[in-house]
Amino acid sequence: MEYIQKLPFISGASMAITIGVINKCIGAETKTIYIRMSVGLVIFFILGLYIREFIYKLYDDIKRKEEEQKIREEQEVKNISKDSKNKVDYRVDDSSLETEVDISKDEKLYEEEFTPLSVNSIKLNKDSSK
Numbered sequence: 001m002e003y004i005q006k007l008p009f010i011s012g013a014s015m016a017i018t019i020g021v022i023n024k025c026i027g028a029e030t031k032t033i034y035i036r037m038s039v040g041l042v043i044f045f046i047l048g049l050y051i052r053e054f055i056y057k058l059y060d061d062i063k064r065k066e067e068e069q070k071i072r073e074e075q076e077v078k079n080i081s082k083d084s085k086n087k088v089d090y091r092v093d094d095s096s097l098e099t100e101v102d103i104s105k106d107e108k109l110y111e112e113e114f115t116p117l118s119v120n121s122i123k124l125n126k127d128s129s130k
Helices: 007-026 030-087 094-100
Strands: none
Touching: 007 030
């Protein structure tokens, strides 16, 4: 940001030097060269002021939008955490499950429940061909 502060002077001085070198190579009179350099210095100094203000406004807009984005993300996280606390119950308590669902009546807590495979006995087939 330090160079942006000096932008009007840098642009005006560099263009004045460029105008002076070009006019000297052409062979213009000294008085004409100085007048053209002065006019070029003023014009490009003013142009540098406009460019500097544009860059500052652009920088401020970007910074403001980033802050708004962070605030929106924080609000979304807060809203999601509030909603999830109300809708989802992560408690695991076997005793509460037993009291609410009567297994003897084949009541199901959910529409689809996991039922493990029932294995009553294991049969081993031994080959007698050994």
